[in-house]
Amino acid sequence: MGADGIRSSVRRLLGLEASVAYHGQMVWRALVPRPPWATGIQQFAGKVNTAGLVPISDSQAYVFLTENGVAQKAPPDVELLTRLRQLLKDFPGRVEEIHPLAAGAGSVVRRPVLTAFLDGAWHRGTGVVIGDAAHAPAPQMASGAALAIEDGAVLAQELNCHTSIGAGLDAFVSRRAQRCRTLVETSVAIAGLEQSQRHDEAYPLVDTCHRQMAEPS
Numbered sequence: 001m002g003a004d005g006i007r008s009s010v011r012r013l014l015g016l017e018a019s020v021a022y023h024g025q026m027v028w029r030a031l032v033p034r035p036p037w038a039t040g041i042q043q044f045a046g047k048v049n050t051a052g053l054v055p056i057s058d059s060q061a062y063v064f065l066t067e068n069g070v071a072q073k074a075p076p077d078v079e080l081l082t083r084l085r086q087l088l089k090d091f092p093g094r095v096e097e098i099h100p101l102a103a104g105a106g107s108v109v110r111r112p113v114l115t116a117f118l119d120g121a122w123h124r125g126t127g128v129v130i131g132d133a134a135h136a137p138a139p140q141m142a143s144g145a146a147l148a149i150e151d152g153a154v155l156a157q158e159l160n161c162h163t164s165i166g167a168g169l170d171a172f173v174s175r176r177a178q179r180c181r182t183l184v185e186t187s188v189a190i191a192g193l194e195q196s197q198r199h200d201e202a203y204p205l206v207d208t209c210h211r212q213m214a215e216p217s
Helices: 009-013 077-088 095-102 144-160 165-195 199-213
Strands: 020-033 042-045 050-055 060-068 108-117
Touching: 020 077, 020 095, 020 165, 050 095, 060 077, 060 095, 060 165, 077 095, 077 108, 108 165, 144 165, 165 199
Parallel strands: none
Antiparallel strands: 020 060, 020 108, 042 050, 050 060
């Protein structure tokens, strides 16, 4: 079983092909001290980009920023923190409080927004791929890891209740394919709406898809 990400080596070894698409966005993340007002996920729409804060413990949160309309080429690592602080300066309100927090970030990560979906079989012989190796959504839905965990649980169920591995793998993909496709396609739509500054359409779409994903697989 390969659960080795969007650039899966296992998928390639199995001879399964999935095209990886870039959506004109780069996502920045940095670990910062958690401000008292951050009691849940915060997201803010700017004139060009979006930013936000996600609490991960009583004392820490991570700040994120989605940069629109940029090439995949990244600046050198030593320039990332300076560039992130410049991008955060464009936001008013709460983000002004995040800006000084980012100054002390120990590390900054910048990654392209990529998606992939494996049409057809996710397996060959007794080998199978799950998670981002089979279906990688854009990060706007914050559900890629959840889908991978679901994959593992459903795969175990189907292999346990079929007499052959092949039948179990077929049943696994049958249960998972449409659900995962919906999330990937929705995430792509949200990325497009963000770049068009149509946040009034993007937010309800996120909520609707999260409600769908809350239903049992």
